[in-house]
Amino acid sequence: MNLEKARRMLKPRAEKALAKTAQYGLDIDLSEFRIEAGLGEGVEGSERVLESVGIDPRERNRSGSYYQVDNRTVYASARQRGLTVKPLSEALKDSENLNYYWRALPVDTDKYTAIAFLGEREGYFIRVDDGVSVDTPVQACLLLRTPGLIQAPHNIVVVGENSTLHVITGCAAMREEAGLHIGVSEFYVKKGGTLTFTMIHSWGKTVHVRPRTVAHVEENGVFISHYINTSPVSSLQTNPVVYLNGEGSRAHLSSIIIGKESSRIDAGGTLELVAPVCSGEIVSRTIGFDNSVNVARARVAGRAPGTKGHVECRGLLLSNGSRIDAIPELEASVQDVQLTHEAAIGRIAEEELLYLVARGFTEEEARSIIVRGFLSVELTGLPENLAKYLENILDSLSASL
Incomplete structure (x- = not known):
């Protein structure tokens, strides 16, 4: 199958989902924004912004880099044998990579995935061959520069058997103008592989943010995700889902959310413990300032014997006008599972x-x-x-x- 045929098969599902409201978060009118390539200028002069979200412009201690401005790739490189870092459009010329294209995340999940598919232009493709340990991180930078734009990168990361990879992604808006970021990310961790994914967001108070993330982890694989939001946003809704499909696989999700000004934030994570003897935990820290409204969700579902899961949600209110809701959820559908949670919200004593x-x-x-x-x-x-x-x-x- 080639890319054209794959897109032709998926298009009707995406078109039908354009009016499908997301389960959580503030509903956004997509007609207020446009999806196009945008300016796609370089990142020169943006060094301070890059560094604030974990990106090193000089690429020190980095195995590879990917820079995208609006919906255009401006730079991609890999510095280690067995590591691939390419724009998605280039990677999909290889039919083998189509095996990972919209397979983890359905195009009709909601209207955000639908518009991301229909207007798809770019994103990064990172792959590590079997048995390769990438010792220093790959960095990916996504900058939103054009006002009124939908930035919709589609990112795919594949970690081969018994391989390791660290990815740090920094995302920021360059102007105080309205915009919508929909980052679609599909992660595939093969048998015995380890992927550590760190994302730092600094968008700005006029930007809506809707990441859509799904990870699939095979036998004895490990998926670790760290998410940090440092700035006000108009609204943010994210709920990455991790499927532990292989026996002995593990996952760890952590998030640090700073709710400022009038931000509306709904951030969470879901672990599906599908295979026997797999385990995972979700840890969140939420701080509420000003008039921000913050929802911290965490869901762990034990679906196989010998699975273990833990949720830890903590919130700190630093303003009388702010609000934090912690919503931990546990589900056990078989015997011999161990699921626990703790949640606390308070002020500085x-x-x-x-x-x-x-x-x-x-x-x-x-x-x-x-x-x-x-x-x-x-x-x-x-x-x-x-x-x-x-x-x-x-x-x-x-x-x-």
Whole structure:
């Protein structure tokens, strides 16, 4: 099958789903935006923005890079044998790669996947061959520059058997103009493979964000995802779904959400424990500022014997006008499963502030220390230099709150 035939088969389903409202989050009128290539200019002069979302413009300690502005690829490279980093349009010229094209995520999931398919132009394709360990991260940068645009990258990542890969994706808007980002991501982790995926968002208060993500993990495979949102958004709704299809497979999802100004955020994660003896956990930290409304969802479904799952949702309210809803959900459809959850929402305790102030810190410094402690999550699966890089981002973020 070639790409043209594959798209022809999928098109009727996508067209029918254009009016299909998403299950969660604020409903967006797609007619207010347009989907086109956009300016597609380079990233020169954007170094500070890139660094704020984890991208190194000089590509130090990076095995590969992918840059996309609006809906155009401006740069792609791979620096290690056995690693492929290409624009999706180029990768799909190889019919073998069509085996991963809209297979994990149906085009008719909702109207956002439908419009992403119908207006599809670009995205990244990253693949690691069997038995290859990619020791330093591949970085992917997605910048939204053109006002009123739908940016809809379709990203596919394939990790071969007994291979390892770290991907860090940084996403940002370059202007305070209205826009819509729909990032479609399909992840495939083969037998014994490990994929660590880190995403940092800094969009801006006029942008709507609708990532759509599905991962499939085979026997003894590992999928680790870290998500950090650092800036106000008009609205954000995301709920990545991970299917642990192979016996002994594992998943870890963590998220750090900062709700500022009038942001409307609905962020979660779902683990489907399909195979025996697989396990996973979802860990979230949500901070509510100003008039933001924040929903933290987490769902774990145990569908095979010997599966284990855990959910940890914590929220910190720093404004009387803000709101946080924590919604953990557990489902067991067979015996011999172990599923647990804990959820807590609160404010900074007065005694904690007084304790730190009594030891010489200003009230502002004390608040920053408490917030930084709250944001501490285990950055599982990251190489030391990348973990340190993310810790520095969280330090700066805490100091600015």
